[in-house]
Amino acid sequence: DAMVIQNPRYQVTQFGKPVTLSCSQTLNHNVMYWYQQKSSQAPKLLFHYYDKDFNNEADTPDNFQSRRPNTSFCFLDIRSPGLGDAAMYLCATSRGGSNGNTEAFFGQGTRLTVV
Amino acid sequence: GDSVTQMEGPVTLSEEAFLTINCTYTATGYPSLFWYVQYPGEGLQLLLKATKADDKGSNKGFEATYRKETTSFHLEKGSVQVSDSAVYFCAAGDSGGKLQFGAGTQVVVTP
Numbered sequence: 001d002a003m004v005i006q007n008p009r010y011q012v013t014q015f016g017k018p019v020t021l022s023c024s025q026t027l028n029h030n031v032m033y034w035y036q037q038k039s040s041q042a043p044k045l046l047f048h049y050y051d052k053d054f055n056n057e058a059d060t061p062d063n064f065q066s067r068r069p070n071t072s073f074c075f076l077d078i079r080s081p082g083l084g085d086a087a088m089y090l091c092a093t094s095r096g097g098s099n100g101n102t103e104a105f106f107g108q109g110t111r112l113t114v115v
Numbered sequence: 116g117d118s119v120t121q122m123e124g125p126v127t128l129s130e131e132a133f134l135t136i137n138c139t140y141t142a143t144g145y146p147s148l149f150w151y152v153q154y155p156g157e158g159l160q161l162l163l164k165a166t167k168a169d170d171k172g173s174n175k176g177f178e179a180t181y182r183k184e185t186t187s188f189h190l191e192k193g194s195v196q197v198s199d200s201a202v203y204f205c206a207a208g209d210s211g212g213k214l215q216f217g218a219g220t221q222v223v224v225t226p
Binding site (some may be wrong): 031045050090095103104 | 147149151156157158160164204208213216217218219
């Protein structure tokens with residue numbers, strides 16, 4: 001009964017070769033987030049979608065892009081991965097709303113290795 | 116912007132010991148507060164939450180109380196088990212639902 005599903009769990013990509021990570025949700029939540037988590041650090045928000053509205057964090061590199069073709073799916077595209085992009089990438093969802101009372105539900109993450 | 120500060124780890128305890136992980140926040144408004152737990156190689160799981168001052172969140176023997184006067188949300192458990200070994204993240208959620216995480220505290224419980 002997984003609610004936020006990330007595929008694959010482990011991804012190895014070559015330096016400079018575009019890679020796409022995927023996330024799907026069965027919760028029908030409005031908001032989907034992508035976080036980057038490097039070893040022994042806190043997750044860092046890259047961007048999020050509120051429905052179809054894309055919200056980029058100011059310090060997210062242009063190398064990172066995202067697509068949300070429908071409510072259930074969201075993709076993270078890394079156009080030219082560098083060695084510094086090796087990390088765990090976490091997808092999360094929340095119901096959204098103005099009260100801020102909405103907790104985030106996380107997927108199990110995709111561990112990206114760049115060789 | 117909002118920020119969250121939590122005590123550094125690792126915290127090493129014996130089984131059945133008392134656990135406290137301190138967390139304080141700075142925010143312009145009144146954020147919702149969360150504790151998430153992360154087991155090795157896994158994503159984050161919500162442990163507990165509190166949405167307004169004096170609320171107490173609790174789950175699996177863990178508790179935390181939203182203290183507006185001290186801007187704190189300290190996590191406690193009276194008797195830890197080896198299975199509680201993990202990294203614990205304190206987080207504050209703004210009105211738009213974005214989470215600001217603390218740096219995480221690794222907890223190691225030994226038999």
